[in-house]
Amino acid sequence: MSATSWEPVIGLEIHVQLKTRTKMFCRCPVGFGAGENTQTCPVCLGFPGALPVPNRTAIEWVVKLGLALGCEIAPRAVFARKNYFYPDLPKGYQISQYDLPSCTNGKMVVPLQEGEHEVGIVRAHLEEDAAKNVHVGGRSGRIGGADYTLVDYNRGGTPLVEVVTAPDLHSAEEARSFLQLLRQTIVELGISDAEMEKGTLRVDANVSVRPAGSDELRTRTEIKNMNSFSHIGRGIEAEIARQIEAWESGGVVEQHTYD
Numbered sequence: 001m002s003a004t005s006w007e008p009v010i011g012l013e014i015h016v017q018l019k020t021r022t023k024m025f026c027r028c029p030v031g032f033g034a035g036e037n038t039q040t041c042p043v044c045l046g047f048p049g050a051l052p053v054p055n056r057t058a059i060e061w062v063v064k065l066g067l068a069l070g071c072e073i074a075p076r077a078v079f080a081r082k083n084y085f086y087p088d089l090p091k092g093y094q095i096s097q098y099d100l101p102s103c104t105n106g107k108m109v110v111p112l113q114e115g116e117h118e119v120g121i122v123r124a125h126l127e128e129d130a131a132k133n134v135h136v137g138g139r140s141g142r143i144g145g146a147d148y149t150l151v152d153y154n155r156g157g158t159p160l161v162e163v164v165t166a167p168d169l170h171s172a173e174e175a176r177s178f179l180q181l182l183r184q185t186i187v188e189l190g191i192s193d194a195e196m197e198k199g200t201l202r203v204d205a206n207v208s209v210r211p212a213g214s215d216e217l218r219t220r221t222e223i224k225n226m227n228s229f230s231h232i233g234r235g236i237e238a239e240i241a242r243q244i245e246a247w248e249s250g251g252v253v254e255q256h257t258y259d
Contacts, residue, residue, distance in 0.1 A: 046091030066103025
C-alpha cells in the first residue's frame with residue numbers, strides 16, 4: 001500500500017485550567033508565576049481530616065462550556081476518587097467527574113477549506129489539576145537525563161476541565177483547526193485564558209492509521225502535553241508517518257505514550 005491508501009484517525013483530550021479566583025476544593029488562590037509551594041493549604045495538599053468543598057463557579061462554567069458544545073447536561077454534579085500514585089498527586093488520588101461527567105454527547109462544527117466537518121464531543125468533565133514536576137539538570141527540562149525532580153504544588157487542585165473528542169479527526173490540519181476553534185470558544189466564554197505557554201491549555205492526541213475506506217480502529221499511540229499549535233501539527237504528522245511506515249514494512253504498531 002502507498003501512503004495515500006491510509007487514513008489517519010485522531011482523537012483529542014484537551015485539559016483547560018479555569019480562571020476561577022480559587023482552587024477546585026479549597027480557598028487557595030489560582031495564579032501563574034507565584035513562588036513555588038506558596039499557594040497551598042491542608043486541603044489541596046491532602047492532609048488527614050481536610051474536607052474538600054466544590055467550587056460553585058467551576059461547576060457553573062463547565063456547564064456553560066457544555067451548552068456551547070451542544071452537550072447533554074447532567075442533572076447533578078458528582079465527584080469521585082480516581083486513584084493513582086505519582087509525586088504530583090499528594091493525596092494518592094484525584095477528585096474527578098470521570099465516572100459521571102457533567103457534559104456528554106456534544107459536537108463542534110469546524111469550518112475547513114473543503115467544507116464543514118463535525119467533531120463529536122464525548123464528554124467534558126471537571127477535575128482537579130495535578131501539581132507540577134520540575135526536572136532539574138539534563139536537557140530541555142525533561143525527566144530523561146535529569147539529575148533530580150522537585151514538585152511545585154501550587155497548581156495542584158486548580159479547577160480543570162477535560163474535553164474528550166470522538167476519533168473524528170483525520171489529519172493534523174483538522175486537529176489544529178478544531179483546537180483553534182475550541183480555544184476561541186473557551187476564551188470568548190470567559191472561563192479560561194487558554195494559554196498554552198502557561199499550561200492553561202494542554203493537549204493529548206491519540207493517533208492511529210487504517211486502510212482508507214475501512215472503519216476499523218487500529219492500535220493507537222498517545223502524544224501527551226503538547227504546548228503549541230505548531231507542535232501539535234508536527235507531532236501528529238510525524239506519528240502518522242511512523243505508523244504508516246511500520247504497517248507498510250510488515251511490522252505492527254504497539255501502543256505507546258509519548259510525553
